[in-house]
Amino acid sequence: MALLPEVRESYGRLKFYVDGEWIDSESGEVHPAMNPAKDVEIAEVPYSTREEVKNAISVAKEAFEEWREIPLTARLRYLFDLKNKLEEHFEEISRIITQNHGKPIDEARGEMRRLIENVETAISIAYTLNKGEHLDQIATGIDETLVREPLGVFGIIGPFNFPVLAPFWFIPHALVLGCTLVVKPSEITPLSMDRAFKLIDDIGLPPGVINLIHGGKDSGEELIKNPDVKGVTFVGSTPVGRTVYRLAGEYGKRAIVQAGAKNFLIVMPDADVDRTIPALITSFFGNTGQRCLAGANLVVIGDIYEKIRDKFVDSASKLRLGYGLDEDVDMGPVVSRSAMNRIHGYIEKGVEEGARLILDGRNPDVDYPGYFIGPTVFEDVTPDMTIAKEEIFGPVASIIRAENLDEAIEMINSSQYGNSACIFTSSGATARKFRREVDCGNIGINIGIAAPMAFFPFGGRKESFFGVLHGQIDCVEFFTDKKIVISRWW
Numbered sequence: 001m002a003l004l005p006e007v008r009e010s011y012g013r014l015k016f017y018v019d020g021e022w023i024d025s026e027s028g029e030v031h032p033a034m035n036p037a038k039d040v041e042i043a044e045v046p047y048s049t050r051e052e053v054k055n056a057i058s059v060a061k062e063a064f065e066e067w068r069e070i071p072l073t074a075r076l077r078y079l080f081d082l083k084n085k086l087e088e089h090f091e092e093i094s095r096i097i098t099q100n101h102g103k104p105i106d107e108a109r110g111e112m113r114r115l116i117e118n119v120e121t122a123i124s125i126a127y128t129l130n131k132g133e134h135l136d137q138i139a140t141g142i143d144e145t146l147v148r149e150p151l152g153v154f155g156i157i158g159p160f161n162f163p164v165l166a167p168f169w170f171i172p173h174a175l176v177l178g179c180t181l182v183v184k185p186s187e188i189t190p191l192s193m194d195r196a197f198k199l200i201d202d203i204g205l206p207p208g209v210i211n212l213i214h215g216g217k218d219s220g221e222e223l224i225k226n227p228d229v230k231g232v233t234f235v236g237s238t239p240v241g242r243t244v245y246r247l248a249g250e251y252g253k254r255a256i257v258q259a260g261a262k263n264f265l266i267v268m269p270d271a272d273v274d275r276t277i278p279a280l281i282t283s284f285f286g287n288t289g290q291r292c293l294a295g296a297n298l299v300v301i302g303d304i305y306e307k308i309r310d311k312f313v314d315s316a317s318k319l320r321l322g323y324g325l326d327e328d329v330d331m332g333p334v335v336s337r338s339a340m341n342r343i344h345g346y347i348e349k350g351v352e353e354g355a356r357l358i359l360d361g362r363n364p365d366v367d368y369p370g371y372f373i374g375p376t377v378f379e380d381v382t383p384d385m386t387i388a389k390e391e392i393f394g395p396v397a398s399i400i401r402a403e404n405l406d407e408a409i410e411m412i413n414s415s416q417y418g419n420s421a422c423i424f425t426s427s428g429a430t431a432r433k434f435r436r437e438v439d440c441g442n443i444g445i446n447i448g449i450a451a452p453m454a455f456f457p458f459g460g461r462k463e464s465f466f467g468v469l470h471g472q473i474d475c476v477e478f479f480t481d482k483k484i485v486i487s488r489w490w
């Protein structure tokens, strides 16, 4: 066992970062941030008051006037510095992610790598962005020009499961483009973002360009409603996402809302079994099933069924559970006691509704007292069962039989969600039909987690996404507006 040391045992009471200063919250409302493997509190998270959110927004508004005037090349240098700092502190922040979220250290490192790729991609905007348009002589002596301008202050609301990465699908792009920000990470897993902000502090940005507050629903809603905020990006669950999108509409704000999921993985009779199984295992049980791109329903077609089921269950039952700072661990805990109870509830529901529990992850044998659930597999699941329809967000796989590809596609397209769907096959024609007919934003072909790279948009459809523009590279459009200038010189 190679147990890595924790960066710190405890992080005390968190502060806000506003106007370039670390400040104490006036709020009396404090919540614990936990280490979910050990079931111990490791920090106190103050929930910002309304006034504190308003203050952070007005500071960002003031900073916008200065930031947009700073030449692009100078703005880029801050981002280059940030990238270097993130590389220097790569391992440290990865360990903090693991300590506060529970995911195995290699998955935390993956999160950090993807985060840095977003910074790199945002830097590249300056070199690759459509620089605008100009047409001479649209009428006699008249020219027309399109100018792209930053819009102002934006709110960034993050989820617990990728606590630093998900907000970084937007943060570096907004900064390069000249916008200013108020960031509210998840109240459950705020520690890695807190550390990232210490690096942001080190690069010496003008005060107020990027601000950090903590809190839950009230702070999030204040960010959306405040008249000085131009828009919000949100990554989180569908019920909250729906509220965020509704409020954004009501208050006239731009919004990118990336929400919940229920992803199908389809295995065709011609799939390469030995290569498919490891991809399935990572998809269903990586990050303990707490990924918006995680597999949830495994649809197996034809006479390959028994073989896939047996190998899948066999591999799942061999995954090692424990504290993610132990390099030998494959699966950490789920994020909280309430998440564990919710997932247990779904397992009970699956049994009640007649699915067959063939691997039961409740009460696994682990050396730590935290919120552990082992890989859990149901078979004889039908698409109308609760466990096949609702997002469980834990290590629970539902195996469903289907006669043919059309039936599998029909199941996917009937789901309320449309985040991701994957197929395992050795037929190009089958893969092509799947890609064209499935109504989902991210498609995997012989890939179990169809996670788009930073230089592509992060897809999502139906109730997995509300809005027009997506995260990552797409958000360039989101943070800027186009001004049309028609000019005539006498």
Ligand code: NAD
Binding pocket: 157, 158, 159, 160, 161, 162, 166, 184, 185, 186, 187, 215, 216, 217, 218, 219, 220, 221, 235, 236, 237, 238, 240, 241, 243, 244, 258, 259, 260, 261, 291, 292, 391, 393, 419, 458, 460, 464
């Ligand atoms: P959540 O919806 O509970 O919380 C997300 C964030 O919203 C938190 O910061 C929370 O404080 C804030 N919030 C809560 N109520 C709010 C309100 N009324 N107004 C504004 N903000 C509010 O989600 P979670 O449990 O932290 O994250 C898990 C969910 O996120 C899963 O459903 C997962 O599928 C989804 N997710 C989606 C993507 C994607 O790209 N589609 C990526 C990661 C996670």
